[in-house]
Structures are given as C-alpha cells and as structure tokens.
Amino acid sequence: MEQVFPRPSITFIFALICLFGKKTEAAKNRTNETTDEQRLYTYLLQNYDSNTRPVFNAAQPVNVTIGISLTQIFDVDERNQVIETSIWLDQGWRDEKFIWDPEEYNGLKVFRMPCVSIWRPDIVLYNSADDHNSGYMQSLAMVHSDGRVFWPPIVKYRSTCNIDITYFPFDDQICKLKLGSWAYDGLQVEIFPKENPVDLTNFVKNGEWDLIKVWSIRNQITYPCCPEHFPDVTFYIHIRRRTLYYTYNIIMPCVMLSMLTLAGFWMKPEGGEKVTLGLTVLLAFSVFMLLIAENMPATSSFMPLIGIYLTTIMSMTSLSVILAVLTSNINQRGRNQLAVPRVLSRVLTFLGKIMCMEVLFIRPKQRNSDNLNSQSKSKMDHRLHRYRGDRQHQFMRNTDSGCLIDYENGTSNSQSRTVCSRDTQIVHQPGSRENDDTNKDLTVILKKLDALIEKEDKREEGEFLIKQWVEVAEIAYRFFFWIFVFGIGFGSLFILVIYPLYKKAETIGDSL
Numbered sequence: 001m002e003q004v005f006p007r008p009s010i011t012f013i014f015a016l017i018c019l020f021g022k023k024t025e026a027a028k029n030r031t032n033e034t035t036d037e038q039r040l041y042t043y044l045l046q047n048y049d050s051n052t053r054p055v056f057n058a059a060q061p062v063n064v065t066i067g068i069s070l071t072q073i074f075d076v077d078e079r080n081q082v083i084e085t086s087i088w089l090d091q092g093w094r095d096e097k098f099i100w101d102p103e104e105y106n107g108l109k110v111f112r113m114p115c116v117s118i119w120r121p122d123i124v125l126y127n128s129a130d131d132h133n134s135g136y137m138q139s140l141a142m143v144h145s146d147g148r149v150f151w152p153p154i155v156k157y158r159s160t161c162n163i164d165i166t167y168f169p170f171d172d173q174i175c176k177l178k179l180g181s182w183a184y185d186g187l188q189v190e191i192f193p194k195e196n197p198v199d200l201t202n203f204v205k206n207g208e209w210d211l212i213k214v215w216s217i218r219n220q221i222t223y224p225c226c227p228e229h230f231p232d233v234t235f236y237i238h239i240r241r242r243t244l245y246y247t248y249n250i251i252m253p254c255v256m257l258s259m260l261t262l263a264g265f266w267m268k269p270e271g272g273e274k275v276t277l278g279l280t281v282l283l284a285f286s287v288f289m290l291l292i293a294e295n296m297p298a299t300s301s302f303m304p305l306i307g308i309y310l311t312t313i314m315s316m317t318s319l320s321v322i323l324a325v326l327t328s329n330i331n332q333r334g335r336n337q338l339a340v341p342r343v344l345s346r347v348l349t350f351l352g353k354i355m356c357m358e359v360l361f362i363r364p365k366q367r368n369s370d371n372l373n374s375q376s377k378s379k380m381d382h383r384l385h386r387y388r389g390d391r392q393h394q395f396m397r398n399t400d401s402g403c404l405i406d407y408e409n410g411t412s413n414s415q416s417r418t419v420c421s422r423d424t425q426i427v428h429q430p431g432s433r434e435n436d437d438t439n440k441d442l443t444v445i446l447k448k449l450d451a452l453i454e455k456e457d458k459r460e461e462g463e464f465l466i467k468q469w470v471e472v473a474e475i476a477y478r479f480f481f482w483i484f485v486f487g488i489g490f491g492s493l494f495i496l497v498i499y500p501l502y503k504k505a506e507t508i509g510d511s512l
Helices: 011-033 034-043 244-267 272-293 303-336 342-354 367-385 433-511
Strands: 062-077 081-093 112-116 123-125 140-144 149-150 154-160 174-183 189-199 209-222 229-241 394-398 403-408 415-419
Touching: 034 112, 062 174, 062 229, 062 367, 081 174, 081 189, 154 174, 174 189, 189 209, 189 229, 189 244, 244 272, 244 303, 244 433, 303 433, 342 433
Parallel strands: 062 189
Antiparallel strands: 062 081, 081 149, 081 154, 112 140, 123 174, 140 149, 174 229, 209 229, 394 403, 403 415
8 A cells, every 4th residue: 555645835845945044144144253352363463573572663662570470499409500490470561562442342451362473572591501492381471452461471490509508408598580681682671570579479388498588689781792781680589408307317317426436435445446436437427428429519619517517527536546546555555564754644643633533553653763663672671671680580380399499690609599398308509500501491482582572573563554554544535535525515516506507697697
C-alpha cells in the first residue's frame, strides 16, 4: 500500500525563507560593527610611529618616572659579587599622541594596549650582570585618555654588588640598581623617581637576608662621550645577613673546639697526648677555614670577621701545641740532673702564689746548689760520726753467752771491762789479734756504709731535681692555661660581639 505524505503549505515555506533572511542580515550587521576598544585602538595607532618620541615639539623632553616594587631577593652570590632580585619595574610617561575624548567611546578612560605597539623609553640596568638583550616582559601598557602611559613589566635583575665581607657573618650589604636611558640624554628623556618610588607590600622574605631599607637617589652624570647630561635613578637596597645558620654551623663548633684546646692544659705534662689533641683541633679548624673560603670572593680587599676569629683560635691552638712540647721538655730536664735557674725559680714561685698553687720544691732558699751540697755533706758527716763516733762507746751483746762487752778507747792504752753472767766470764785483752781483725772488719763496713749513704744522697738529690722540674712544668702549664682562657674568652667576645655592634653603630650609620 503506497504511503502518502502531506505537502507543505506555501505559508510555511514563506515563513522559513523570511527567518533565514533575518539571521543572515543580523550576522552581516555584526560583522560590519566594531567595538569601542577596536575603534579606539584603530584611532590611536593611526599615523603612529613607535620609533619616535611621542612629543610634537622635538625640543621638549619626555619626562619618565621610575619606581620599583621589590618582590623577592633570590640570591646573593658573595663569590661572584652578584645579587639577584625580582622587581616590578613601574614606568610612567605622557604620550601626546594618545589623547581622546572618553565620551566618544562610552566613557572609556583607560585602555590596555600591547607594549610592542607604542613607544617605550629604553630604560636599562647599568650595573647588570646578565645579558642586556633578554629584554623586559611583553606586558600590556595602560594608556589613559589624557595621554598618561603606565607600563609595569616584571623583570628579574642580576646586578653587580660590591660585597664587603669584613664583618661576615655579621655583615650588612648595600647593593644598588642604577636605572636610566641608554641612548637618550637628558634633553630628550628626563628620568625622575616616582612620588613613592619603592613598594614593599608584596615582598617575600629571604631565609638568609633581612631587608632593612630601600631608597632611591636621582643623579645626573656627564660622560666623556657626550656633552649632554644623562640622568638616572639609583635604588639602594640595604640587607643584613641572618646569623642563626652560621652561629649553629660555624661559630658554635669553633667555640667547642677552642674548649678542647683548653682541656689539653689539664693533661699531665709528661704525656704526649696533649700534642695529639692540639694537632687534631688544628686540623678541624683548617677544615672550617676551607669551608668558609669556598663561599668567599677571592679578593685581598677584605678579611672576613669569622676568618679573623678562626685564624686567632688556630694561632692559639698552634701555640698550645708548642707549649705542650716545651713543658714536656721542661718536665724531662730533671732526669738530666740540671738545676733550675735562680731567676726562673723566683718567677715561678711568684706565679704559683698568684695562682694559689702550693710551691714545695722550687723555693729560692732551696735552689742554692752550695747549700744543697753543704747540707748533704753535713748529713753524711753526721751519719759517719754516728757509725764511727771515735768508737768511744760501742757495745757488743753476745746472745749465746749472755755477756755485754764494753770497749773504751779513750787513750792509746786500751782498757776493757767485761760484764758477764754468773756462770760465764769473757776476758778481753786489748792488744790481741782478734781485736785488730774486728777493727778491720768495722772499717770495711764503715766504708761500704759511706758508699751506700753517698749513693742514697745522690738518688735523693736526683729525685729532688726531678720534682723541681715537674713543679716548674706544672706551674708554667697552669699559667699558660689561664692566659689561653682569657685570650680565647676576650678574643671571642671582642670579635663576635663587640666589634659587630660597633660596626652596626658606626659603619652602617655612615653609609646611610
């Protein structure tokens, strides 16, 4: 069965044709219409040349105002003496070709235009450490109806900075950014700072440096190439190093190592461990010196404060090693049977009293060798007299016989008296041969006793000299200990505290 479709009416077809025609006409009208900004952009760039200054009178300069919004200090490279900053460079001037009536463009007073389409002052960083051909960010320029133009590109400057490391790590640095026109002189482009040339509302703090102050100064310089003056605006950035990192990683270890140097003075003078300890501490200080030298510029103009401190402590540590060797040598001089000089004994006795040390062996009255020999000789004579005693009263007790024999030799004729018990009698005859043998034996015994006494006296004298030199070494080492305590304490206090405070009050105050 064949299906029959209804035919469209003529009215319906006519309605579709009319609707399609209206849409085509509306699209055509929209294509022919332009926006206010399009009309303004076309009007402003009509007969506009971005390569010429925007003034109708060539004798009039273009007044350019400059300001910066410092957002961040990326890095301060002390070794290469470069500072890296992120800045919004605010530039403003008046373009006499960009003037229109806002009423003709539905109240449009500010118009954003591509910066490549307009004239811009050739503001460059004179002390740049980067490539000058990199240019600025191609941001839009805000053009006002009265001809004012504001262009704030974001730039990342790497500028040279004279780094003064005299007070490192308590140093302040003042770096400058010198901004000005490179080709135009002051008769063509005048440079002025803005009313508020520095904006720090968006500044991000740096972990190593504190921002103290930023200010600007306008300068006019005449270069040898040209008789005209060239104006510029120089921004000064005053930063101060944060010392917490260096305090915990450099200063505190150095102070602890200096304490180890002092600990070596409490070791015995005859030991050689103090020399090993001193050399170990000296090597540790050398490592710190190398770490600091890696980050410092290779210049002879400045000497860092921490370097002075390390050099001072290393010098005292080296001196402590020398003194350790010296005191060890002094301690061994007593074994060579050398007497302590009288002047040295007096000085050390005085120092011992000052340091509240008990002086036993090196008093001046005991240091006279003649008195020592005379005392030893009198002592020997006393002992000989005790053993010999001209043999006036010598008693021999015979435990077997129970008799006590008394010999009296007061004269050339010997007399003897024998006292015995009831049952035993011993008769002594003075001129007998037995008596002569006994006298010979006594003489030999007395000679041997004299040799033993003399040997004992020499041993006692040697021990006395050893004790004297040991006491000399102890007093000298204690005296050097207190010198090192005051030296390290005063040096650390002056170099790390007093001198930086003096710098902050004087040097930075003068530079500002």
